[in-house]
Amino acid sequence: xxxxxxxxxxxxxxxxxxxxxxxxxxxxxxxxxxxxxxxxxxxxxxxxxxxxxxxxxxxxxxxxxxxxxxxxxxxxxxxxxxxxxxxxxxxxxxxxxxxxxxxxxxxxxxxxxxxxxxxxxxxxxxxxxxxxxxxxxxxxxxxxxxxxxxxxxxxxxxxxxxxxxxxxxxxxxxxxxxxxxxxxxxxxxxxxxxxxxxxxxxxxxxxxxxx
Amino acid sequence: xxxxxxxxxxxxxxxxxxxxxxxxxxxxxxxxxxxxxxxxxxxxxxxxxxxxxxxxxxxxxxxxxxxxxxxxxxxxxxxxxxxxxxxxxxxxxxxxxxxxxxxxxxxxxxxxxxxxxxxxxxxxxxxxxxxxxxxxxxxxxxxxxxxxxxxxxxxxxxxxxxxxxxxxxxxxxxxxxxxxxxxxxxxxxxxxxxxxxxxxxxxxxxxxxxx
DNA sequence: CTTTTATTGTGAAAACTAATACAATATATA
DNA sequence: TATATATTGTATTAGTTTTCACAATAAAAG
Numbered sequence: 001x002x003x004x005x006x007x008x009x010x011x012x013x014x015x016x017x018x019x020x021x022x023x024x025x026x027x028x029x030x031x032x033x034x035x036x037x038x039x040x041x042x043x044x045x046x047x048x049x050x051x052x053x054x055x056x057x058x059x060x061x062x063x064x065x066x067x068x069x070x071x072x073x074x075x076x077x078x079x080x081x082x083x084x085x086x087x088x089x090x091x092x093x094x095x096x097x098x099x100x101x102x103x104x105x106x107x108x109x110x111x112x113x114x115x116x117x118x119x120x121x122x123x124x125x126x127x128x129x130x131x132x133x134x135x136x137x138x139x140x141x142x143x144x145x146x147x148x149x150x151x152x153x154x155x156x157x158x159x160x161x162x163x164x165x166x167x168x169x170x171x172x173x174x175x176x177x178x179x180x181x182x183x184x185x186x187x188x189x190x191x192x193x194x195x196x197x198x199x200x201x202x203x204x205x206x207x208x209x210x211x
Numbered sequence: 212x213x214x215x216x217x218x219x220x221x222x223x224x225x226x227x228x229x230x231x232x233x234x235x236x237x238x239x240x241x242x243x244x245x246x247x248x249x250x251x252x253x254x255x256x257x258x259x260x261x262x263x264x265x266x267x268x269x270x271x272x273x274x275x276x277x278x279x280x281x282x283x284x285x286x287x288x289x290x291x292x293x294x295x296x297x298x299x300x301x302x303x304x305x306x307x308x309x310x311x312x313x314x315x316x317x318x319x320x321x322x323x324x325x326x327x328x329x330x331x332x333x334x335x336x337x338x339x340x341x342x343x344x345x346x347x348x349x350x351x352x353x354x355x356x357x358x359x360x361x362x363x364x365x366x367x368x369x370x371x372x373x374x375x376x377x378x379x380x381x382x383x384x385x386x387x388x389x390x391x392x393x394x395x396x397x398x399x400x401x402x403x404x405x406x407x408x409x410x411x412x413x414x415x416x417x418x419x420x421x422x
Numbered sequence: 423c424t425t426t427t428a429t430t431g432t433g434a435a436a437a438c439t440a441a442t443a444c445a446a447t448a449t450a451t452a
Numbered sequence: 453t454a455t456a457t458a459t460t461g462t463a464t465t466a467g468t469t470t471t472c473a474c475a476a477t478a479a480a481a482g
Contacts, residue, residue, distance in 0.1 A: 001414050004469080008410050012403040016385060030429065039387045042429095043471060050431060058430040059478040075406050076413045083405065094305035095401070100362075100385065104402045106409075143412050144405065151311075167415065168408035170401075174227060174311065176250045184411040186404050190306070190381075191315045192223040193397050194294065194355065195286050197379035198317075199219050200395040201354055202287040203212050204378065215439080241459065253459095254441060261461060269460040270448040 002051050008075070010048055013038040015071045022064050030061040077105045082142050086157055087149035088113040088127055091172050095146060096125045108146075110136060130157075134164040144168045151175050213262050219286070221259055224249040226282045233275050241272040288316045293353050297368055298360030299324040299338055302383050306357060307336050319357075321347060341368075345375040355379045362386050 002008070017037035021029055031042040031049075038045070049055070049062075054070050056062035072078050083101075085092045088111045096111050111127040113119070120127045128136065136142070145166040149157050154173030161169060168184045171177055174192070177185050213219070228248035232240055242253040242260075249256070260266070260273075265281050267273035283289050294312075296303045299322045307322050322338040324330070331338045339347065347353070356377040360368050365384030372380060379395045382388055385403070388396050 001417065003411075003414065005407065005411075006469080008407050009403055012400075012406045013387065016403075017387070020386075032429090037387065039389070041471070043431095043473095044469095046429095046431060047470080056430065057478060058476070059428050059480085061429070074410070076409050077406060081405070081409050090305040090308045094301040097301045098401070101402055101405070104406070106402065106405050144408055168412040170404055170408060176224065176228075176248065178250070182415055184408055184415060186408050188399060188401075188404065189223075190309070190399075191312060191317065192220055192227075193381055193399065194292070194312070194317055195223045195288060195315070196216065196219050197355055197381060197395055197397050198287050198292050199285070200214075200216075201379040203214065204393055204395060206212060217439080243459090252441070254443095254461095255439095257459095257461060258440080267460065268448060269446070270450085270458055272459070 004051075007048055007051065010038060010040060010044070011052070011071055011075060014045065014048075015068060015075070018064055018068050018071070022068070026064050028061045028063050029067070031056075033061075072105075079105075081106045081144065082109045082140060083107065083144045083146060084109060084133075084137070084142050085111045085146045085148060086113075086130070086133070086161060087147065087153075087172075088115075088118045089148060089150070092146070092148035095148065096127075109140060109142070112136075130160070133160060137164045137166060142166065144170070146170045146172070147177075148172045215262075218259055218262065221249060221251060221255070222263070222282055222286060225256065225259075226279060226286070229275055229279050229282070233279070237275050239272045239274050240278070242267075244272075283316075290316075292317045292355065293320045293351060294318065294355045294357060295320060295344075295348070295353050296322045296357045296359060297324075297341070297344070297372060298358065298364075298383075299326075299329045300359060300361070303357070303359035306359065307338075320351060320353070323347075341371070344371060348375040348377060353377065355381070357381045357383070358388075359383045 014034055017034055021033065021037065031045040034045045035042040052074055083106055085095055085108060088096065092111060096108055101108065108125055111125060112130045112133050113127060114130045116129065118127050119129060143166065145161050147154060147158060147161065147169050151173045154175050155177065158169060158177050158179065162179060162183050167182065171185055171187045174189050179185060225245055228245055232244065232248065242256040245256045246253040263285055294317055296306055296319060299307065303322060307319055312319060319336055322336060323341045323344050324338060325341045327340065329338050330340060354377065356372050358365060358369060358372065358380050362384045365386050366388065369380060369388050369390065373390060373394050378393065380388065382396055382398045385400050390396060
């Protein structure tokens, strides 16, 4: 079992690239095509594939359809993945409405909030009180949750999520969640990302001067 | 000039942790405190600091205020950083309204869209037609842009951004942007993040069984 | 059918990143 | 002031990830 996060992320990117290539009519691809599309080297592509036991034909490349299927298998995406969102503020609401997931086999099936003015059970994706969370997660066998509450609430809510049975959290709150070993956390911190950009843009300016 | 992205991201995290510790009344901290708050080891903290020439006192730790100032300097955050958003859909709108940036010295000063029904010049953050982009970027000396348009438009819009003088792009579109060397791109791909979580949650399940 | 050619698959080398260990030393204590 | 102690700063070691290089081989060409 490959536990290298970067490698899994590249696998997702290969899959996305393959979908685009397929839409363009490609039936088979070479490692170099995928490398270009995903912004890596061809040997990186082949090495990644070899880690997962994905093989092609020497001199013949890889068949697009087979590759997509195999990658989806590895990523556990051949069955629909149900996701819930906790915190229906700016970000949470945007993700509830975002249509981009469904094509990829991910479906946001509900939102939860403590603010009762946000409850809407009739909309496309219903929004329930946080009190209903545990029952909902149990009934629908949900394993993945998106945490989009303000930072002061984040740790408390994450504990609610975990105790309800959530095993993977995509955390938008700008704090470092500390959790049990069997729960996987992915952090998206927009301020950190922007600070990163600012640093490298400034650095770029400096090295350009120097060159 | 440190060019290790992970290291810069940790620096941002240290800064955030320091702000929290300061709010709790801390005047000085030890590498171990920061390590705990940021979820790394203490030697990692010291190694990172040493790369940037940040020094403390042996046996005395680091002064919180000095540290924050130095990190902000390194990150280029001692002056207000102006950011624009291109694409005022679900995600773009959420980021326009998001209040979390300002405390960190980042200000979203405008949004842009091709859809004329979205123009609002009177709201807190004005939304203009994309045609005004080049002039606005020039007038306000903006260097950082958030790209939040649908994937089919992303590459075209990124070219408009770069030709207008944008040097750093935070890209939410699920494609790999290809750009000039002097432009820095950071990608946030929510589907990829979720796929990653799904993989590791499944993997967790498997290793648990095996154990 | 034989030769040439392009591409895969992977072991080995290189580059990069993190952890360990400990000397140097500032602060605290007696 | 002298001694003990806790913490930094960094050289070294270990670990991880990527690139390189090339044998194996399938397809194409002759």
